[in-house]
Amino acid sequence: MKETNGQHIISLFEQWAPKSLAVEGDPVGLQIGTLNKTITKVLVTLDVNLKTVEEAIVNGCELIIAHHPPIFRGLKNMRTDLPQGMLIEKLIKHDIAVYAAHTNLDIAAGGVNDLLATALQLENINILEQTSSEQLMKLAVFTPKQSTELVRTALAIAGAGQIGDYMDCSFTSEGEGRFKPSGLATPFIGQANELAVVEEDKIEVVFPISMKSKVLKALLTSHPYEEPAYDLILLNEKGLGRIGTLMQSQTLADYAELVKKQLNVPFVRVVGNLTKEVKKVAVLGGDGNKYIQTAKRAGADVFVTGDLYFHVAQDAEAIGLAVIDPGHHVEQIMKIGVAEYMTKVCMQHKLAVEFIPSNISTEPFQLI
Numbered sequence: 001m002k003e004t005n006g007q008h009i010i011s012l013f014e015q016w017a018p019k020s021l022a023v024e025g026d027p028v029g030l031q032i033g034t035l036n037k038t039i040t041k042v043l044v045t046l047d048v049n050l051k052t053v054e055e056a057i058v059n060g061c062e063l064i065i066a067h068h069p070p071i072f073r074g075l076k077n078m079r080t081d082l083p084q085g086m087l088i089e090k091l092i093k094h095d096i097a098v099y100a101a102h103t104n105l106d107i108a109a110g111g112v113n114d115l116l117a118t119a120l121q122l123e124n125i126n127i128l129e130q131t132s133s134e135q136l137m138k139l140a141v142f143t144p145k146q147s148t149e150l151v152r153t154a155l156a157i158a159g160a161g162q163i164g165d166y167m168d169c170s171f172t173s174e175g176e177g178r179f180k181p182s183g184l185a186t187p188f189i190g191q192a193n194e195l196a197v198v199e200e201d202k203i204e205v206v207f208p209i210s211m212k213s214k215v216l217k218a219l220l221t222s223h224p225y226e227e228p229a230y231d232l233i234l235l236n237e238k239g240l241g242r243i244g245t246l247m248q249s250q251t252l253a254d255y256a257e258l259v260k261k262q263l264n265v266p267f268v269r270v271v272g273n274l275t276k277e278v279k280k281v282a283v284l285g286g287d288g289n290k291y292i293q294t295a296k297r298a299g300a301d302v303f304v305t306g307d308l309y310f311h312v313a314q315d316a317e318a319i320g321l322a323v324i325d326p327g328h329h330v331e332q333i334m335k336i337g338v339a340e341y342m343t344k345v346c347m348q349h350k351l352a353v354e355f356i357p358s359n360i361s362t363e364p365f366q367l368i
């Protein structure tokens with residue numbers, strides 16, 4: 001096991017939940033302190049408040065990974081006589097950095113919404129609302145060495161390989177191709193009925209699905225082979241919320257009980273006919289008020305989400321969508337989820353760092 005720093009830990013974390021996944025304007029990333037220091041312990045928490053900071057201090061954590069960014073709206077001042085300033089002062093005095101992973105962790109495969117969907121016993125899980133602007137495809141094509149540059153250039157000119165602000169991105173690896181042309185073929189390399197072994201390159205590029213025919217045309221016109229070998233792969237969609245099915249349908253009342261138990265909450269609020277059978281379930285951690293229609297359109301019988309407003313509940317009732325609101329705090333599922341994932345990844349990299357899921361409940365509501 002070797003000593004590590006914040007940069008290394010976060011680069012591993014961002015391979016899982018890259019900041020680019022976050023919805024526009026979401027202040028994800030390092031918010032307080034620096035990652036340029038040795039890290040031995042990381043506290044994973046839903047929220048950063050005085051109690052969780054105290055927990056980080058007691059446990060000797062140099063870094064906090066939080067789901068909710070402690071600086072969400074722009075700071076207007078840093079007054080240490082007010083709660084937010086006091087919190088930041090305490091963190092800085094104890095040299096504790098805070099890294100926020102919010103909607104990028106909601107969207108990431110295996111992130112908050114997948115953790116919730118699994119806890120809610122969903123199967124055949126899909127994305128509820130796609131957030132990436134367009135679905136991407138990946139082309140992998142095999143070329144004889146002497147034609148690699150020509151094909152790569154043709155693909156780039158056709159517009160393949162644009163990732164964010166970077167153009168002409170591709171990956172090339174070397175290998176050996178084997179083929180035996182039939183008597184009917186007119187091979188670019190080799191003889192009919194003889195096995196040819198050719199040094200080949202594999203070129204991989206990514207492009208939006210709308211460019212598929214243009215990219216394939218560029219490939220087929222630039223490639224020297226009569227029948228080039230290539231693979232087209234539809235890349236996974238990224239998005240908020242999940243939808244899936246229960247193994248067996250059950251009444252809304254029974255499913256509400258299961259939600260309570262699985263998410264470990266003392267109560268849930270339920271909209272809809274309690275005797276109605278539910279099988280298709282949508283879930284969105286946090287505040288899902290904006291996604292009532294999306295869940296209905298996706299065919300959900302019931303939508304599990306938090307912070308439901310009175311009028312949104314009435315709208316859901318009117319369109320015949322049942323809703324179970326277990327509260328916003330159920331996103332705490334990320335504490336163990338992130339700690340387990342990062343422990344595994346850092347073990348693989350032999351890094352001497354411990355991830356501690358916070359024991360503090362940041363639920364502000366009490367039931368009396």
Ligand SMILES: [Zn+2]
Pocket residue numbers: 068285286287328331
């Ligand atoms: Zn939240």
